Amino acid sequence: MPRTSPRSAAVPEQLGFAGMPERLFVCTPSKLGSYADCPRRYRYTYIDRPSPQKGPPWAHNSLGASVHTALKNWYAVTPDRRVPESMPMLLKSTWVREGYRDVDQERIAYRKALGWLDTYVTGLDPEDEPLGVERVVATKTAVLAFNGRADRIDSRVGDDGPEAVIVDYKTGRSGLDADDARGSQALALYAYAAERVFRRPCRRVELHHLPTGTVASHEHTEESLARQVARAEDTARDIMAAEKAVAAGADPDAEFPTNPGTLCSWCDFRRSCPAGQEVAAKEPWASVEHLERPPA
Ligand code: SF4
DSSP states (O other), X not given: OOOOOHHHHHSOSSBOGGGOBOOOEEEOHHHHHHHHHOHHHHIIIIIOSSOOOOOOOOHHHHHXXXXXXXXXXXXXXXXXXXXXXXXXXXXXXXXXXXXXXXXXXXXXXXXXXXXXXXXXXXXXXXXXXXXXXEEEEEEEOSSEEEEXXXXXXXXEEETTEEEEEEEEEEOSSSOOOHHXXXXXXXXXXXXXXXXXXXXXXXXXXXEEETTTTEEEEEEOOHHHXXXXXXXXXXXXXXXXXXXXXXXXXXXXXXXXOOOOSGGGGGOTTGGGOXXXXXXXXXXXXXXXXXXXXXXX
């Protein structure tokens, strides 16, 4: 969990030695999220070199990446080719095969994904040109140099004129609701950055869950975006404080503690982590096995 340690409160936030500005913390949403989930995992991912060996690839990551790339490429073709009939070619050409139990399971996942995509693109206007598709948006705050790649940034017309809308595709088993959209720090940071990059309001964030064809959305306010940015800055301060402490000789294991829990079963570093080794392993395909079962 993110810490608000006494030490972090003591770290100068804006000005460092002799009034020189502190360096900004360069980050993506996943970097901040990694620390918030588990400081040790953050250390394994972003600090330790060589990085501890990761476990094998996950089938659910392959499935998610395949669907995301197919939707990216959907917008890369001309509008006349944005028809559901194009989807088998788009999905097949960039299908990621890693992590599945066997070819039979992979085929089932492919057919499911194709069905989700077929339904999803049927509801899209082929003439729509988003402001960005897998678009990197970047901005700075007093503490952060933030950049992140949004799945899609739509151009829409709201009550007060043109606005940008953040769209994030989801392919996990569970549906999502408005609380998920409201609470997502990643979506809020994308919105905060997109508003500055495109110089138009960006308050609406949407989670498009392809397996259920549902959209969970939230309308941020200036205040709610500012709260999410402040939380991200708190996390960045904690990380920088821990890094400084380690550089000054503190024990890295104490500064980047483990956070054992259900996430450990899905953690790439489970086998390298003392806490992770206490947790039962999941098969790389565990999260796609439900696709093989008939709908309840
Ligand atoms: S196995 Fe668990 S405690 Fe260890 S790094 Fe991964 S998430 Fe953290």
